[in-house]
Amino acid sequence: MSTPDPSATPARHTPLHAEHLGLGARMVPFAGYEMPVLYTGVVDEHQAVRRVAGVFDVSHMGEIELRGERALQVIERVITNRAVKLEDGQALYTCACNEQGTILDDLIVYRRRATHWLVVCNAANREKMVRHFAAQALRRCELEDASDRTALIALQGPRALEIAARAGGDGPALGALPSFRLREARLGTVACIAARTGYTGEDGIEVFCAAADAPALWRALLEAGRELGLRPAGLGARDTLRLEARLSLYGNDIDETTNPLEAGLGWVVKLDKSDFIGRQALLRIKEQGLVRKLVGFEMSGRGIARQGYPLCDPSGEHIGTCTSGAPSPTLGKNIGLGYVPVSMAEPGTELLVDCRGRQVGAVVVKTPFYKRPES
16 A cells, blocks of 8 residues: 655545535546546446436536626637627637647637626646636736636536426526527526536536535436436546547647647637637648548447557558547447548548557547437
8 A cells, every 4th residue: 555645635626525425426536626437337327318317517627707898808819719709698619729729728618798708618727727818818807717616517418408497496498598608597596607508419508606506506406307317427427428429528639739620620710810829820730731630430340449549550550549439338339539640531441449459440430429319
């Protein structure tokens, strides 16, 4: 047994930590927090989200608020997408890049009002992104790291909005909320902000509330969905769900060694907008042409691709790396994402995945692997 390091930073807890322990969750360290990886099992939780709904604690995510007449100017300088087009109560997905055009983080930016913006960043990047925004906000607008006072709960699945309606308050009205819109609401007895966004490939909402109110909201949602089959879901199911939907995970598929064009995120890069950090580098990358692309692949042989496994051409030459991989509970196949040369990025291209010294066949496929049925 190793001796505990007295200098090690203790893991943070979200406001729902006691709720997870009470539900028997298996807890793991993640991005500086102790988080639930599963409750009843990854496959069970995954299938519950695809068939009915799941509720996730995502309070570890970072929330940065910007206020003032020049807040939009700061946002536009930092992000690759175009926030100026947003209306009150609207949101967008974007990246923030460094001067080299590689990805500092992927974000959702919410316009609450013309002078009040909310940015949600990844938990592991919270301090980095607060510093990055603060450098641009200096003498321009007010900035607050609101992460510790804010809880975030995601309710996702085909019956998520029905469950929100059963929770009472303004729940019944949330079904009329368009995608990537948000509104102030009351769910059960809890005042919150509900946004029709998510990270699972399913319909649903993400709900912001005061940290102290999170346990009451969590219990209200679980109770409202109990008879329908709602499940609490952990990081394990969140990962397989987002992978099926081909949603990038920072630290796996994107990071400061990747640019949004090669990562398939060119649609959130508006090179014709006012200057933003990384724009000149991205213009050069586009002009020179991409060297590699992030692709999806299915295993044609018996094996599971995992992050870091080498990707090879049919002759066995190492040509790329798997960034994410797992069995797909929905499709019943083993799937993955990885970077390969542009010449090998077309669907139908055959690859080999080096699974711990054993080369297993795979084929590049169109993504997303899973797309929810049209309602």
